[in-house]
Amino acid sequence: MEKVTFVEIETQEGIQNHAIIDHGDGEFTSMPKENYDEQQALKKDEPSAVTE
Amino acid sequence: MPTPTDLVTDLPADFEVFGQAVDSTMADLKGGTTGQILSKNSNTDMDFIWIANDQGDITGVTATSPLTGGGTSGAITVGIQAASTSQSGAVQLTDSTSSTSTTTAATPNSMKSSYDLANAAIPKSTVTTNGDLIYGTGSSTVTRLGIGSSGQVLSVSGGVPAWATPSGGSNTFYAGKNKVINGDFGIWQRGSSFLTTGVVYCADRFLTNTGSVSGFSAVQSTFTAGTAPVSGYEGQFYLDIAGTLSNASTGYLQVEQRIENVRTFAGQTVTLSFWAKGSTSGIVNTLLGQNFGAGGSTEVLSATSSQSITTSWQRFTQTVTLPSIAGKTINAGNMLKIYFVKNMGSSYPTYGSSNYTGTLSIWGVQLEAGSTATDFVTASGNSYQGELAMCQRYYWRNTTGAAYGRMAWGIADTSTTVYLTVNNPVPMRVIPTSLDYSSNLRVSDTVGNQAVTAMSLNTNFTDAQLAGLTATVASGLTQNRSYFLEANNSTTSYIGLSAEL
Numbered sequence: 001m002e003k004v005t006f007v008e009i010e011t012q013e014g015i016q017n018h019a020i021i022d023h024g025d026g027e028f029t030s031m032p033k034e035n036y037d038e039q040q041a042l043k044k045d046e047p048s049a050v051t052e
Numbered sequence: 053m054p055t056p057t058d059l060v061t062d063l064p065a066d067f068e069v070f071g072q073a074v075d076s077t078m079a080d081l082k083g084g085t086t087g088q089i090l091s092k093n094s095n096t097d098m099d100f101i102w103i104a105n106d107q108g109d110i111t112g113v114t115a116t117s118p119l120t121g122g123g124t125s126g127a128i129t130v131g132i133q134a135a136s137t138s139q140s141g142a143v144q145l146t147d148s149t150s151s152t153s154t155t156t157a158a159t160p161n162s163m164k165s166s167y168d169l170a171n172a173a174i175p176k177s178t179v180t181t182n183g184d185l186i187y188g189t190g191s192s193t194v195t196r197l198g199i200g201s202s203g204q205v206l207s208v209s210g211g212v213p214a215w216a217t218p219s220g221g222s223n224t225f226y227a228g229k230n231k232v233i234n235g236d237f238g239i240w241q242r243g244s245s246f247l248t249t250g251v252v253y254c255a256d257r258f259l260t261n262t263g264s265v266s267g268f269s270a271v272q273s274t275f276t277a278g279t280a281p282v283s284g285y286e287g288q289f290y291l292d293i294a295g296t297l298s299n300a301s302t303g304y305l306q307v308e309q310r311i312e313n314v315r316t317f318a319g320q321t322v323t324l325s326f327w328a329k330g331s332t333s334g335i336v337n338t339l340l341g342q343n344f345g346a347g348g349s350t351e352v353l354s355a356t357s358s359q360s361i362t363t364s365w366q367r368f369t370q371t372v373t374l375p376s377i378a379g380k381t382i383n384a385g386n387m388l389k390i391y392f393v394k395n396m397g398s399s400y401p402t403y404g405s406s407n408y409t410g411t412l413s414i415w416g417v418q419l420e421a422g423s424t425a426t427d428f429v430t431a432s433g434n435s436y437q438g439e440l441a442m443c444q445r446y447y448w449r450n451t452t453g454a455a456y457g458r459m460a461w462g463i464a465d466t467s468t469t470v471y472l473t474v475n476n477p478v479p480m481r482v483i484p485t486s487l488d489y490s491s492n493l494r495v496s497d498t499v500g501n502q503a504v505t506a507m508s509l510n511t512n513f514t515d516a517q518l519a520g521l522t523a524t525v526a527s528g529l530t531q532n533r534s535y536f537l538e539a540n541n542s543t544t545s546y547i548g549l550s551a552e553l
Contacts, residue, residue, distance in 0.1 A: 002248065009522050010469055013512040020506060023248065026491035029550075030508045035485045038346075047261060047304045047396065047403050048341065048351050 224426035227433030244272035264303030268295035281365035290415035325425035337404030345383035356404035449548030492542035
């Protein structure tokens with residue numbers, strides 16, 4: 001079961017919010033939170049779901 | 053005159069009579085003048101007449117072209133003018149077979165040379181029909197070969213040229229024909245076994261899109277050597293998909309390939325082809341979808357094609373004329389989608405009603421222009437290197453395979469963060485949107501190392517060719533010191549960047 005954690009990452013340009021998805025088995029996907037939110041919005045629960 | 057039977061003769065008298073008779077008979081010989089000549093006056097004997105000696109004499113010569121000269125008296129000179137293309141006359145003979153003179157004439161010798169050459173040439177009458185070819189049948193012998201049919205190629209049959217229909221089509225092994233990337237399932241950067249549901253990429257460029265399923269898996273399977281379904285193409289891997297619907301209404305299980313740019317083949321007739329088999333016989337539907345991106349026009353789905361899967365590899369096809377995209381609103385992320393619908397709930401009838409309960413195996417996916425499925429070739433033209441680069445436009449992963457393999461280089465910003473830079477192997481489709489990474493990463497300098505606790509994309513410093521990453525550790529870094537990102541005693545550690553559709 002995937003587990004999503006939202007973290008704040010300090011960068012040269014300031015704090016960035018990121019989503020880190022723990023896929024289990026030591027594998028992760030990290031992306032800016034806005035990217036994650038966009039994907040979730042587009043992942044409608046139907047066969048034509050898209051990732052962006 | 054006395055006769056031989058006369059008994060008495062008077063010779064003097066007789067001679068006088070004789071003389072008078074001769075004189076009378078030869079009277080025509082008398083007379084005449086100097087220079088005259090005798091001429092017969094009639095057919096009667098001794099009938100002559102003296103005439104002037106001008107009979108048979110040439111009184112003049114009149115020369116007409118090509119003769120020259122002439123005259124009516126004295127010594128007469130007659131010549132002949134030279135011949136040309138504008139006048140008759142005398143011509144110079146020549147043996148030449150190459151002269152272009154217009155004032156000389158060919159000798160039989162030169163004519164024979166020309167004849168011999170012509171006699172050795174291929175008769176024009178050998179060909180009779182438009183498109184005929186000529187080929188030799190032996191020494192100095194030829195014959196005609198009629199034109200073949202459209203699509204045929206010149207081949208050899210029985211030792212002579214012959215038109216033949218190429219087996220499997222003409223030369224169709226060229227890059228760019230197949231718009232499906234990784235159609236031979238040769239590249240699996242993300243791994244070889246996938247159990248997560250939702251929208252998940254498995255083999256490169258192929259994703260599984262599932263909802264309300266159970267027993268799902270997408271697995272890389274390996275052909276037993278020599279058993280790949282296409283003779284002459286030794287495929288190595290294929291995709292196995294398992295799972296069934298846990299909700300007969302809202303569940304779905306499909307495999308997709310998302311082809312960048314909805315303009316691809318828009319308004320054209322295309323043919324989808326693939327090989328498939330399964331653990332049982334059943335129906336799998338295929339269809340195409342023109343997706344216009346987030347906020348764009350509604351996706352346009354083609355009709356579905358019902359494919360009867362058996363337990364043996366077979367090639368399946370679907371020919372579709374894609375609608376024009378005129379008037380559509382096209383936004384970012386637009387694409388042409390290929391759907392392999394293994395299971396579909398009743399809520400989604402436009403995707404067909406397939407519910408294949410076995411494990412479905414797929415290989416050799418191709419989408420090409422036209423209404424015929426031609427020989428399978430990968431998008432790059434069967435180049436592994438080319439195909440990998442095409443895949444990396446959308447996703448690349450660096451699994452170094454070394455226990456401490458290095459993946460990026462950077463500088464510590466604080467005691468817990470390092471800003472890293474890594475070059476993408478090829479320019480990516482868009483600025484990467486997500487970063488995959490494994491546990492067992494560390495940052496190190498020449499003094500020590502710290503385990504990475506989190507990685508993230510530094511979007512302010514990431515573009516399609518270069519990625520800026522941030523590695524976070526618990527503590528212990530020295531600000532402004534250089535650090536490597538490397539595997540932490542693990543040959544399976546990796547980082548990966550995604551610009552997938």
